[in-house]
Amino acid sequence: MRLVKQLVLVALVALAGSVVTQAIGWNAPLTLLFGLATAVLSLIAYRWVVRRTEKRDPVEVALAGAPMALGRGVLIGLGMFVAVIVNIALLGGYEIKGWGSVGGAVAIFGFMAAAAVTEEVMFRGVLFRIAEERFGTWISLAATGLLFGGVHFFNPNATLWSSFAIAIEAGFMLAAVYAATRNLWVPIGVHFAWNYAQGGIFSTSVSGKDAPQGLLDSATSGPAIFTGGDFGPEASVYSLLAGVVVTVVFLWLAKRRGNIVPRRTATLVA
Numbered sequence: 001m002r003l004v005k006q007l008v009l010v011a012l013v014a015l016a017g018s019v020v021t022q023a024i025g026w027n028a029p030l031t032l033l034f035g036l037a038t039a040v041l042s043l044i045a046y047r048w049v050v051r052r053t054e055k056r057d058p059v060e061v062a063l064a065g066a067p068m069a070l071g072r073g074v075l076i077g078l079g080m081f082v083a084v085i086v087n088i089a090l091l092g093g094y095e096i097k098g099w100g101s102v103g104g105a106v107a108i109f110g111f112m113a114a115a116a117v118t119e120e121v122m123f124r125g126v127l128f129r130i131a132e133e134r135f136g137t138w139i140s141l142a143a144t145g146l147l148f149g150g151v152h153f154f155n156p157n158a159t160l161w162s163s164f165a166i167a168i169e170a171g172f173m174l175a176a177v178y179a180a181t182r183n184l185w186v187p188i189g190v191h192f193a194w195n196y197a198q199g200g201i202f203s204t205s206v207s208g209k210d211a212p213q214g215l216l217d218s219a220t221s222g223p224a225i226f227t228g229g230d231f232g233p234e235a236s237v238y239s240l241l242a243g244v245v246v247t248v249v250f251l252w253l254a255k256r257r258g259n260i261v262p263r264r265t266a267t268l269v270a
Helices: 002-024 028-054 066-090 102-154 160-181 185-201 237-256
Strands: 094-099 216-220
Touching: 002 028, 002 102, 028 102, 066 094, 066 160, 066 185, 066 237, 102 160, 102 185, 160 185, 160 237
Parallel strands: none
Antiparallel strands: 094 216
């Protein structure tokens, strides 16, 4: 029941924020304002419901050390996407034509902040964390990662391949980041920077969705296996490889730090 209560409350905040964002139609200052408000309210709701249902302080979203943890995540996510887009560009699949839209970049910032926080709270803060207590790290990582990829199958321009790629490079990777760090700030930073770099800086499609032009006026062309096609670079084999590498690194860190949770075994009582 605590899983349901936590998930429902955060999902309601996310839904309300999504409805408002769609209603204002990518207005730059309003999208930034309501996006950031949705992110903050999601964290407040999570802290409140965890305290009520688990009778503990939610240290995974503690404010102490949050800026540094968030910053580390942002650097990782930004570095990952820059590596991906550079590889695509080297094959001639990505071209910068000039400057794009500052207003679009501002609006995307708010939208991606809301998306990163709400999705990390729901998938890593609630689903992965609670499932891990019962089923252990490995099963929970696999299950929630596949679920994360599955929900993206309903995005525009999605395919089975793109959903598989999202499951690996985002679902598995972000759960591994949480397992290694045991806080939500690092995966939130990774998630936000990865998404914002795609749409807000390099002006590529993010998970198949339409958005305003970001800071750069760009064009993508070439084989979908390398560029990601209409779904965006997340469906590129380069993104998949980058996600695998980062996942392995963070799972190694989790094991080294003793953060891998074994599966609980049921005890039969006569």
